[in-house]
Amino acid sequence: MTRHVRIAALAVVALLPLAAQAPKGWKVRADRSTSATDPDGAGSIQFVTSGSGFHATNPTAAVYWNPADTASGAYTIKGTFKLMKPSGHTNYYGLIFGGSDLEGPQQQYLYFVVAQNGTWLIKKRNGDAGTENIAPKTPNDAVAKPGPDGTSVNNLEVRVGADKIDYVVNGTVVHSMPKGNLKTDGIYGIRVNHLLEVQIDGLSKS
Secondary structure (H helix, E strand, C coil), X not given: CCHHHHHHHHHHHHHHHHHHCCCCCCEEEEECCCCCCCCXXXXXXXXXXXXXXXXXXXXXXXXXXXXXXXXXXXEEEEEEEEECCCCCCCCEEEEEEEEECCCCXXXXXXXXXXXXXXXXXXXXXXXXXXXXXXXEEEECCCCCCCCCCCCEEEEEEEEECCCEEEEEECCXXXXXXXXCCCCCCEEXXXXXXXXXEEEEEEEEEC
């Protein structure tokens, strides 16, 4: 076996463990930038099993979900998000819920996300046409910013009740609002915007 062939064989072997770690049953939908002033990064989205959770590396924004993960009525969804390093500008990551038709043109979901500058945001996806703000970008001391090592950890929760929704960061309710006509029954999962690398643990529903 020549040196070239040996290197090629080693490369194939090195890829096998990564392929084996791909989250079973999970789906990915990219949300590509249409802004010339805020383009996506180079490379492909990587979403793999990491420890007891998942690791997302996003040159392009994406939504991640398992179709089996649904919630209805009164419920709480939660997850722990570790930002591995700051991006060059503010980008958001966090939870989605109330999702439907996530693979189709009528995709809908709500999302509660935080960013490295200490702000949170709530938006609604309305098909391929775009999004609408449910609550604007708002600073709150509960949102952890990157420390000296460049990482930050934020525990996010969405608590859906009969008549209201509470949005929680690291145990603090940062926003509470009437449920109104918002569709909260459906798939829950993860959203990570472009140019971010995030570890996600403890994604669950109760």
